[in-house]
Amino acid sequence: MPKPEVDPTVSLDLSVDRSSPVPLYFQLAQQLEAAIEHGALTPGSLLGNEIELAARLGLSRPTVRQGIQSLVDRGLLVRRRGVGTQVVHSKVRRPLELSSLYDDLEAAGQRPATKVLVNTVVPATAKVAAALGVAEESDVHRVERLRLTHGEPMAYLCNYLPPGLVDLDTRQLEATGLYRLLRAAGITLHSARQTIGARAATADEAERLGEDQGAPLLTMQRITFDDTGRAVELGTHTYRPSRYSFEFQLLVRS
Amino acid sequence: MPKPEVDPTVSLDLSVDRSSPVPLYFQLAQQLEAAIEHGALTPGSLLGNEIELAARLGLSRPTVRQGIQSLVDRGLLVRRRGVGTQVVHSKVRRPLELSSLYDDLEAAGQRPATKVLVNTVVPATAKVAAALGVAEESDVHRVERLRLTHGEPMAYLCNYLPPGLVDLDTRQLEATGLYRLLRAAGITLHSARQTIGARAATADEAERLGEDQGAPLLTMQRITFDDTGRAVELGTHTYRPSRYSFEFQLLVRS
DNA sequence: TCAACGCGTATGTCCGGACAATCGAACTAC
DNA sequence: GTAGTTCGATTGTCCGGACATACGCGTTGA
Numbered sequence: 001m002p003k004p005e006v007d008p009t010v011s012l013d014l015s016v017d018r019s020s021p022v023p024l025y026f027q028l029a030q031q032l033e034a035a036i037e038h039g040a041l042t043p044g045s046l047l048g049n050e051i052e053l054a055a056r057l058g059l060s061r062p063t064v065r066q067g068i069q070s071l072v073d074r075g076l077l078v079r080r081r082g083v084g085t086q087v088v089h090s091k092v093r094r095p096l097e098l099s100s101l102y103d104d105l106e107a108a109g110q111r112p113a114t115k116v117l118v119n120t121v122v123p124a125t126a127k128v129a130a131a132l133g134v135a136e137e138s139d140v141h142r143v144e145r146l147r148l149t150h151g152e153p154m155a156y157l158c159n160y161l162p163p164g165l166v167d168l169d170t171r172q173l174e175a176t177g178l179y180r181l182l183r184a185a186g187i188t189l190h191s192a193r194q195t196i197g198a199r200a201a202t203a204d205e206a207e208r209l210g211e212d213q214g215a216p217l218l219t220m221q222r223i224t225f226d227d228t229g230r231a232v233e234l235g236t237h238t239y240r241p242s243r244y245s246f247e248f249q250l251l252v253r254s
Numbered sequence: 255m256p257k258p259e260v261d262p263t264v265s266l267d268l269s270v271d272r273s274s275p276v277p278l279y280f281q282l283a284q285q286l287e288a289a290i291e292h293g294a295l296t297p298g299s300l301l302g303n304e305i306e307l308a309a310r311l312g313l314s315r316p317t318v319r320q321g322i323q324s325l326v327d328r329g330l331l332v333r334r335r336g337v338g339t340q341v342v343h344s345k346v347r348r349p350l351e352l353s354s355l356y357d358d359l360e361a362a363g364q365r366p367a368t369k370v371l372v373n374t375v376v377p378a379t380a381k382v383a384a385a386l387g388v389a390e391e392s393d394v395h396r397v398e399r400l401r402l403t404h405g406e407p408m409a410y411l412c413n414y415l416p417p418g419l420v421d422l423d424t425r426q427l428e429a430t431g432l433y434r435l436l437r438a439a440g441i442t443l444h445s446a447r448q449t450i451g452a453r454a455a456t457a458d459e460a461e462r463l464g465e466d467q468g469a470p471l472l473t474m475q476r477i478t479f480d481d482t483g484r485a486v487e488l489g490t491h492t493y494r495p496s497r498y499s500f501e502f503q504l505l506v507r508s
Numbered sequence: 509t510c511a512a513c514g515c516g517t518a519t520g521t522c523c524g525g526a527c528a529a530t531c532g533a534a535c536t537a538c
Numbered sequence: 539g540t541a542g543t544t545c546g547a548t549t550g551t552c553c554g555g556a557c558a559t560a561c562g563c564g565t566t567g568a
Contacts (some may be wrong), residue, residue: 023521043483049548060523062316065549073327074507075445078481081549082531088444091484137389189506190342191329197499198452198472217451227332229297229343243452252443253328277551305519314553317520335519335563513566520559529550536543 012040016057024059028067036076036087043089047077048051075251099102099236101147101155102177110149114174118144121163131223131234139163143173146208153209154243160234182224182232190227196220196246201238209240216241265293270311278313282321290330290341301331303338304339329505355401355491356410364403364504368428372398375417377476382414385488392415397427400462407463408497414488436478436486444481450474450500453493463494470495 016027035041035187047053047068054064068085071077103140105112109208129136141161146170147154159178166185173181182189197219206213218239226232237243266289270281289295300309301322310320322339326332333339359366376396383390395415401408413432415422420439427435435445451473460467472493480486493499 025521051548060525062524063522066521078444079549081529084546084548088481089479169427189330192504193501194504195499195501196472198470198495200470205524214468216452216454218450219473225343227342241452244371245449247447247449250446250448252445305518314555316554317552320551333519334561335559336517338518351545509568511566511568513562513564516562518549518559519562521557523556524552524554524564527551528550531548534543534545536541538539 013058014053016059027064028059028064029070032067032071033076033224041093043087045087046083047085047087064134072170075249088168100177100179101157103179105147105149110140112154113148113151115146116143116173117146118142118172119168119173124160125222128234132160132162132231134162141168143168143178145173152243155237155239156205156208156237161232162230165232178233182250187232188227189227189232190221190225192224194220194222198241202206205238209238211240218246220246268307268311279317279324282311282313282318283324286321286325286328290325291443292450293461297340297341299341300337301339301341306362316381318507329503354431354433355369357433359401359403365404366408367405369400369402370424370427372396373422373424373427378385378414378452382453382488386414386416386485388416395422397422397432399427403497406497407494409491409493410459412490416484419486432487441483441486443481444479446476446478447465448474448476452495463492472498472500 014028014031016024018024020027022030025193030208032047041047048110050064050068052235054061057064065197068079071081072085076088077085078088086143098129102112102114112236120142121139123137124132124134128140129138132140134140140163142161143157143159143161145157145159165187166181168181179189198216199219202218203213205211205217206215209217211217216235216239220235220237220239221234222234222235223231223238224235268282268285272278274281276284284300293421295301304315304318304322304382308315311318322333326333326339330342332342335351346352355375355376356366356368358359374396375393378386378388380390382394383392386394388394394417395413397411397413397415399411399413401411419441420435422435433443452470453473454463455463455470455471456466459465459471460469462472465471472487472495474485474491474492474493477485478487478489
């Protein structure tokens, strides 16, 4: 008879600090995530039922459920009625977030450099005005930047922002990403609408990015909204495909 | 004095059916979503506090919160402590889901056509074996398809699947999408890892898609996992950028 | 005039319990 | 041996309440 197929129920030592300002369900979620990351909770292993887990931690079941649910929402755990909660196999880790190119690169340890080519105020064209929800011909910020890694150009970024939102200092733009400036200005980013495509480089684009005319470029257009629904940024970016591609994880909305 | 900036608190007639098998919180969520879609709840309007809403519906506050939370998770509502819950402005609607090209096109009313070029079993190369988590040289399905819209080729799709998962009938593959076949086979899709890039077309690719050699192509690689963590599909797709681009919405994970 | 304070209000967190729905496996009957 | 049934285990849904926390705004004080 072969060895049983059922994954073992793992029992690990969890604890919560009731004097901490961190919510209890969040403490639990953090510890579970750490246990998964660290390997204490192996893929496929069952988590043990919620009732007993709550008793062991001195928490109520709703609190335990809330903690588990947050990890389910992020794809780390799967619940099955009548079976239990188990750790998902494989490298299912960080799902897609709304992030800036700068943060992505920095997270990858690339130390990106930015060169601001243009930082002015211009009258909005019809398309820009429609995207940002402002009047045509009204003033908007226009920022053009070149993003470099290892001294080589990687992307050309053109952004429009409505006026009065944030102070666009060229030095700050070169030291950090646009999203950080927006967040630092008290803007709560909420969502974005993106389009990713490809096309051949024009002469100008080729020149800027160090490619040949007609070379394939990866393009991305994005409108970002804050939590009041205002459009706070319109970006038109072109990337050198040899140096950049979009990687992300998707979760099924169940 | 200008007219007040505060958005009005909208009161609409909601009701739940306790004899329905549909969960109460879900009924509430559906009705709220319908009200938003229909325009009864206008962007920016407050939803009214949860306590009173619960009382009006004869529900408990946790149930009402669960219903509201599901819409918050989908980006339709925003909660503010001390303020209330309000409808998000703008066209922030469907966030990114794990979907198939076929479903996307059909949802857009395109009626896609599929031509199966290859449908065989081949020994797995090192890369395919690593992606699918099977032994090198073991048998895997290989499917090559051409996706057409309006009689014109739009994408070339090459997929590998582990054996024994699903019966890959060529006729079915031409009538529907691969994801539907997987779901119909009882497989619960969970997540996918994607990479989107661009490159110049090779002679073969140009031939297949009706482009010139060296023309820019949009590329997508995807490994799809089911809820047990198994890799169930590896896809390598190339798209004609003049006929297809990736559009989606991102939500900030707060 | 303007800044600091306090209050009301709404959501955030947490509790303890109850019953229903579903899954898997052991058991039973044919 | 096989198919159908029963049953235990576990999550799903729902309730009613309690206190904490943060935001907006009016009031107060300098």
